[in-house]
Amino acid sequence: MSVRVAVVAFDGFDELDTFVALGLLNRLAASGWKAEIASPASHVTSMNGVTVQAQRPLEFANEADAVIFGSGLYARAIAEGAGKSGTLLDRLQLDPLRQTIGGQCSGVLLMARLGLLADMPASTDALSKPWVVQAGVRVIDAPFHARGPVATAGGGLAAQYLAAWMMARRAGFDAAAQALHPAAPVGEKDEYVARLLGVVRPFVDAPAG
Template sequence: MEKGKTRKIAIVCFDQFTDIDVFMPWDLLNRVRLVGKENNWEVKILGTADTHTSMAGLTIPTHGMVEEANGADAVIFASGTGIQRLIRDEDYLNRFKLDPKNQLIGSMCSGALLLGALKLLDGKKATTYPTVVHQLKEFNVDVVESSFVNEGNISTAAGCLAAEELVSWIVKELIGDEMVKIILETVQPVGQGLLFN
């Protein structure tokens, strides 16, 4: 990572987001700073309002508007039923000016539909939650059954626990393999050798 430069990571959420697909990346990505001691690292949850409410009914504050994602080093789109409205909302989609040549762009589960609507997956391989496979195919996407699919600077993850793979990809690309190891060791189930070595 370029010395002195703060890496900015954006997690895009909305009303009716899937809780774990925001909170797991949020937690893991913040461990880069909290455990890995990388101070030039900033993670924000972005939306279209000061707060958004999850599918489970939890209301959380956002740290800024979705336009901030356009200047982030890495962007993750969360999943949830709220996506169904957003993929048809041209005003919402036009707020994004993402650049896959200079940004890492990823999605969790049905969040791939937003990547499709933004034409970021046209002709590419991707994965998504099983219930929206046919929808994603409508965006000219080659949908494969895999927990994680990477094509250049764009990656899709499917299955909530695949957030580990998506976060690992971002951390590896922006910092390196050693930091990935550091943060994942702190979330391993007890009994896998971390605590008592």
């Protein structure tokens, strides 16, 4: 089954959020998955000065099957533009009835401003928590939380949970395990994958397989 994933990255993006999710999701390439960096400009520069070429325009997120929002230095400023014509978030019209959508840390703030969380509690990091709370979201002390097709995570390394959840939800746990296993640390692969999938399992209504 073909699954197109938009990994949204704005200037100041966190490399862990973006590249960990991108790398893990593309391990299902043989099954028709393709995760790509979607940005508002042709090139985007990370919080540590790494400049990469965008693979897709920001609007690709509107048509993608799944979307991931990582965190970034300027997420709060971007969030303040929500609802204003001509701003970055104004270019996004996402649909959780059709798409699988996840975010972490300050990316959760962007999801809140886009109206994607409703009354759902969310995970985020300590730095972003006050902003997310101010946006009207109840923040919980957990690395990952999801409801239906919408998920949130807190902490850069929690990108593994978002990727695992997305794969399990759309391709099944067997496919997710097969994709994650090669990336897991040598000598603890089975335990690592089992723990990772164990975190997201309560939040997944996955297809058989």
